[in-house]
Amino acid sequence: MAHTLTENAPLAARTTFRVPAHAAWLAEVRDAGAMPEVLALPQAAPGVLVLGEGSNILFTRDFDGLVVHPDIRGIEVLADGAVRAGAAENWHAFVRWTLARGYAGLENLALIPGTVGAAPIQNIGAYGTELEEFVSAVHAYDRVARAQCELSRDACAFSYRDSVFKQQRDRYIVTAVEFRLPRERAPVLDYAGVRDELAAMGVAAPSPTDVADAVERLRRRKLPDPAEVGNAGSFFKNPVVAAEAAERLAAAFPEMPMWNGKLSAAWLLEQCGFKGARDGDAGFSERHALVLVNHGSATGAQLWALAQRAQAEVKQKFGVQLEPEPRVI
Numbered sequence: 458m459a460h461t462l463t464e465n466a467p468l469a470a471r472t473t474f475r476v477p478a479h480a481a482w483l484a485e486v487r488d489a490g491a492m493p494e495v496l497a498l499p500q501a502a503p504g505v506l507v508l509g510e511g512s513n514i515l516f517t518r519d520f521d522g523l524v525v526h527p528d529i530r531g532i533e534v535l536a537d538g539a540v541r542a543g544a545a546e547n548w549h550a551f552v553r554w555t556l557a558r559g560y561a562g563l564e565n566l567a568l569i570p571g572t573v574g575a576a577p578i579q580n581i582g583a584y585g586t587e588l589e590e591f592v593s594a595v596h597a598y599d600r601v602a603r604a605q606c607e608l609s610r611d612a613c614a615f616s617y618r619d620s621v622f623k624q625q626r627d628r629y630i631v632t633a634v635e636f637r638l639p640r641e642r643a644p645v646l647d648y649a650g651v652r653d654e655l656a657a658m659g660v661a662a663p664s665p666t667d668v669a670d671a672v673e674r675l676r677r678r679k680l681p682d683p684a685e686v687g688n689a690g691s692f693f694k695n696p697v698v699a700a701e702a703a704e705r706l707a708a709a710f711p712e713m714p715m716w717n718g719k720l721s722a723a724w725l726l727e728q729c730g731f732k733g734a735r736d737g738d739a740g741f742s743e744r745h746a747l748v749l750v751n752h753g754s755a756t757g758a759q760l761w762a763l764a765q766r767a768q769a770e771v772k773q774k775f776g777v778q779l780e781p782e783p784r785v786i
């Protein structure tokens with residue numbers, strides 16, 4: 458069977474927030490060729506939602522339609538430096554796979570949770586690197602054209618935590634991603650303590666694998682592990698403001714961190730007292746103000762209510778609108 462169908466499927470264990478929610482129907486699709494048949498099912502009529510490993514999504518309610526999990530696997534070297542990976546491959550395992558074969562590029566993106574297929578959706582980024590630099594093409598099922606398609610990197614319209622896949626939500630179901638990876642790359646170390654971490658590890662001339670090790674160590678220290686406390690990483694994007702607003706803010710709050718018009722959402726939340734704040738089992742991490750956490754039995758609605766309160770207070774104090782990074786259902 459190229460797909461399986463489950464009715465009233467529990468989703469809590471399928472998301473890193475681990476909040477209770479059900480999908481009326483869940484389809485696990487193991488072959489890209491089966492997409493047209495699955496999407497034509499009557500169960501898809503109320504709506505379709507694609508789910509990878511659920512590390513960037515918050516369910517505040519049940520989903521009435523069909524949740525599609527593209528369970529498409531396999532990693533293939535097409536030519537030296539050209540690698541294609543199926544949508545369901547785990548991102549971090551893929552990063553380690555490329556490094557083990559002597560390819561550079563993805564080392565700063567080590568330990569980001571989730572699947573390869575979801576990585577282009579918000580153009581994942583961390584420690585000074587964004588996915589877009591290394592994507593050569595994205596294979597997807599286009600629900601508007603009702604056909605398989607291949608999008609070039611330009612067609613993906615990548616920008617900060619954004620892409621055509623986010624702009625035209627649910628139009629494309631990513632089935633595989635192709636990467637072009639160099640054998641060598643000047644290490645990107647000037648971001649959030651990578652250089653210091655390598656020094657602490659006693660590494661003077663780091664290989665890409667050393668950089669990935671350093672990034673892993675930093676992430677394990679700084680971010681709450683979703684296996685221990687439910688979360689989806691950063692809950693808000695760093696806001697980008699127009700030059701006029703940046704000037705106004707710099708004058709009113711000289712200590713506010715700012716780079717190229719981008720503000721630190723973590724700093725804004727901290728100033729409003731949200732770091733470590735808690736309302737029942739919904740809270741913001743004590744380690745990182747930007748991480749909304751489920752301390753145990755918070756519902757998605759409770760987490761979303763706390764996030765909205767944080768949005769309102771930041772707006773009132775700084776006049777800045779915070780946008781959620783994860784998808785909120």
Ligand SMILES: Cc1cc2nc3c(=O)[nH]c(=O)nc-3n(C[C@H](O)[C@H](O)[C@H](O)COP(=O)(O)OP(=O)(O)OC[C@H]3O[C@@H](n4cnc5c(N)ncnc54)[C@H](O)[C@@H]3O)c2cc1C
Nearest residue numbers: 509510511512513570571572574575581582583631689690
């Ligand atoms: C602890 C932690 C740390 C994190 N750190 C980072 C970070 O440093 N940088 C960063 O960018 N992100 C980070 N994230 C967010 C998350 O890891 C990424 O967004 C990841 O790419 C989500 O993958 P997923 O498979 O879990 O996607 P899901 O959560 O399942 O889905 C996310 C979105 O993508 C869509 N989607 C998923 N798969 C597909 C597909 N095959 N085709 C079409 N649409 C699809 C979904 O509909 C949804 O809109 C972090 C999350 C956690 C929990």
